Amino acid sequence: MADIVPFPRTPRRPADPEPLWRHLLGDQLRRRRHDREETLTETAEKAGVSPQYLSEVERGLKEPSSEMIAAIAGALDTSLIELTSAVADELRSAPASASASASASASRGAFALAA
Template sequence: MADIVPFPHAPRRPADPEPLWRHLLGDQLRRRRHDREETLTETAEKAGVSPQYLSEVERGLKEPSSEMIAAIAGALDASLIELTSSVADELRSAPASAAVSSGRGAFALAA
């Protein structure tokens, strides 16, 4: 009978995952709100959402609908295309490992 010889097994390092869209969107919304020196309550009131909901969107905990994104963008005097283009530019300009530098750990792109 033949001997079974195991193949050497090199540990595989997974590729750097991409950040979730909702996290980059939340960061962009928070940055814009802070630039305007508005509180969560002020921006949420203009957008017609609760401050708690806006906070969760900014922290990347909620996956807002396009209507909600448009309402929040409008409250920040930004168009939907302007906001989404800014998020897309962030994705294009930074490698995945740099985009994950917000302290949340590794992410995977959600469908």
């Protein structure tokens, strides 16, 4: 039999959850709409969606289809690639994700093996 080696009991800080795509997308859309000084109704009308739906997308409550994202991006005179790049840039600059925290823990020797 193998020896059981106890791990030190150190308080673990909960890892910050990685931000969700829909939240960052909504923030980006709202920011662009505000930069244009448009109301929800004005932008929604141009995109062919309801103001309520656009509001839910901006608040990260809806997971819009690619067609909806393209329609809203078009209404804001931006392209899908510009919008996607801006969201990706925000993700890159977001606080360390749970997976990055786990990698850092493992590199400090805080890991266990299971058979």
